[in-house]
Amino acid sequence: MASKTHPRSPSPTPAAEQPSLLKRLKSSHISETPTSSTSDSTPHFATGLFAPTNIHRLHTEYETSAPFKHTLVEKLFQDDLLQKVKDEALAELSFSEKETDIYKVYQTGDLASLSYLSEQQIALLPSLLTLRNALYSPMFREFLRAVTGCGPLSGTKQDMSVVSYRKGCHLLNHDDVIGTRRVSYILYMPLPHYQGWQADWGGALELYPVKPRPEGLPEPEPVPEKSVPPVWNQFIFFEVQPGHSFHSVEEVVVGESEDGRQRLSISGWFHSAQPGEEGYVPEPQPELKSSREQLTSTQTDFKSYPETADPPLPDDPLSEEHVSFLSEFLNPVYLQARTMKALASRFVEESSLELHSFLCAPLADKLRTALVEKDEQDGLGPKRATRIPPHTAGSQGAWQLRGPPHKWRYGTLRPLEGGGPKMAVSPRWAHADVDDVVRSLQDELYPSTAFRAWLACVSKLLPVRHSEEARRFRPGLDYTLATSEAAEARLDVVLGLTPQVEPPQEEGSSSDREEAVPVGWQTGEWGGWECYMAPHEEEDDPAVYRSGSAKKKNGTNGTNGHAESKEEPMEDVEEDEDDDEEDDGTLLTVQPGFNRLLLVLRDEGVMRFVKYVSAAAEGSRWDICGEFEIGMIQEDSGDES
Structure with a gap:
């Protein structure tokens, strides 16, 4: 009240x-x-x-x-x-x-x-x-x-x-x-x-x-x-x-x-x-911030790496220990020195990467089927009773709702009681509960010193502190609004885990089940795209000054999209000049996908959001979202700055 x-x-x-x-x-x-004295x-x-x-x-x-x-x-x-x-x-x-x-x-x-x-x-x-x-x-x-x-x-x-x-x-x-x-x-x-x-x-x-x-x-x-x-x-x-x-x-x-x-x-x-009208008094300064103003005051809760861990250097190869650990999670191609060198060169030039088939096959196979089953069990699959699920759907058991909804609403994993125990890393993913598998990505892979070293190799940046969470965006319910929470540059690392729904295939055609994306996600009909936007200076309604009209009709940017160029729509849209000017703020849009890692170097003040997931979607949009404070690495001397 x-x-x-x-x-x-x-x-x-x-x-x-x-x-x-x-x-x-x-x-x-x-x-x-x-009467005659009243208005008509x-x-x-x-x-x-x-x-x-x-x-x-x-x-x-x-x-x-x-x-x-x-x-x-x-x-x-x-x-x-x-x-x-x-x-x-x-x-x-x-x-x-x-x-x-x-x-x-x-x-x-x-x-x-x-x-x-x-x-x-x-x-x-x-x-x-x-x-x-x-x-x-x-x-x-x-x-x-x-x-x-x-x-x-x-x-x-x-x-x-x-x-x-x-x-x-x-x-x-x-x-x-x-x-x-x-x-x-x-x-x-x-x-x-x-x-x-x-x-x-x-x-x-x-x-x-x-x-x-x-x-x-x-x-x-x-x-x-x-x-x-x-x-x-x-x-x-x-x-x-x-x-x-x-x-x-x-x-x-x-x-x-x-x-x-x-x-x-x-x-x-x-x-x-208004001034000149009866009863006019100057508006007092509100004691409480509006929802628009609160969007600019968000802060990420970062965690530090162990002090005993030496910071990785850009030219150092991954240690055998790091390779062994990461092999339980990553596609082995992304652990090859030649591949990481090529990715680093591209990231330095383009400020973003999108890596397909990122997880190893056993882990991807487990998640592909188990997340679809999870949606079905929670009444969030294509056969749900109503197109718009109840607000409590999917928020039982291991998952809980995260708000506040004037900034975001989605599901996150509940913290383990007493902080643990963590799931033992094992190649036998098929025998693990899907919630434990997702938690392992969140609590073991992302905060690990091995993944930190891998990120340093492919980005030429030094992750200083980290924050990560598994996110579940339920159809008809969940989203994040555009926020700018960083006073400095950040490295965003988002692992897309949205299971594909196989589109109809013509006779004689073939598709890669790992990379296939349903038409609804691909066209933007179902929402859920990740969007980066340039900062705006207008003091206006947040629902107006953050234009989204360049949004969903963009396809994924693949590995060539980056946060310093405007993406053009895939189809012509009749818009006036004002709309065109607003579109210039869209830096990068990426549609939901399965087993794809997005790395983006986000400059100070750049806003981002995950578009509301439509009730038309046939399941949830899943990801592991990481945000890293970064430092530059002096390659000549090897010193941090």
Whole structure:
């Protein structure tokens, strides 16, 4: 719940203020029966909406709601008006596909611009203009103020659009805090109108509880507490609260081909009173950071290597002990001196490598089948009961959820009780439990001095400290948002373990089962790609300034992609100049794969994320993600710097 002492958090309306608001609403702007003194907007709202008894009821519901204060109005407008608005929006407005790390939607432009259209253009959108003017009318703003106690709202700063969530569309966890936004709202117009929206179609608004943090920054829990499915003419709103109003929109899993189904809505914000408007006061500096600001404050928990271990030198061959250890894990070709020298030369030139068939065959064979079986057991395979799994799926046993979801959400291995015991390294992988095999990669291979020496050989960099974790991104649930957690360069080492699903093969064709990738991963339809982006300076919505439109239509970069060149899409996409400029920020995208190691030298400030894994995916996206603090090696003297 929100802190009642926070200057931007809503608090219960004082007893002395609430009656005065209700009185003002009843006596001036709003009455149950329209009169000549009321705005023309009044008849367009549902009967009884502005009745004092209804306002009192909504205010009480607002104050007692959870996980944060919000209110749901079952019917906001007269139905005939909303049907006309729906028809005008579909017939006359243009919807643009927008996709970033945090969302995928189809959206119109800002409807505040309706005021600047010509008379001829306005004539095509009379109902939409009527609805917009009604929403931002003085009486409706007073209604919102009476229900929430939010303070004066602007009538001049309008912020709304029509949004269509079609198959695959989603909006991930965030708190809406940007600029002067005060109240967030959604007015639902799900299609088809004659048929009620079914819960298993997705598209529900999810509200998250928060947990306090020692440093005073509340964070959302990984699992939402409340889910609100879209219903025709339903209106939900809440006061924007830094660090509290965390919400998301569940992926829509049905398409327009199925009776024209789409989650259509009008959404936007009411802003606090602007300069020159009645009730304007300068915005206080928030005590709590918004979800956007918290994305820039992440830190990796690094571990040091044993002090007794001598740092590896670039020209030193791997010791027999190191080769023996690594042979239990790696494809022997990557332990050959000639291969490592060639890889080092390429990495120095390109700043990244993608190594196929990285693990030895027995280990790869074990993981290939066992991870598919793991998904089936946890209800995350292609035969699962619902396309969107429960939030708790796959979080039992050895795996747990990692949040907070305004930064990331995925499964990680639970720490072993007492820190051990570790699994004994053995070539007999087939007899081991798959969780133990994955844990062995995480806890034995990645932090080992042998792997450190191997990384030094192929990168010409010295790993100084290390951090690693096994990650499981469940379909319809998991992702990471774009973060920049490094003040210095980092070496990212990501071992992709996403099992392939064999695509149909034409007669007479053949495929390498180790490298085959299902069409859904390859095309980006299922999401899950790893993306690196150049730092941005704009102070804007994180869902806007991190463009993802160069994303999924890129194939894997193979061994030639690197973090200093823009990858071009594989197919033509019509975009305006602004979109092209945003695309320039995409440095590298790599699709999920099985048994592939990605090494990337990530410069200071470069952002990265794993795109949300769609519910269309036939299983989880798996990897072992390592991050290494690095030092340069002076080859002439052999000294570190």
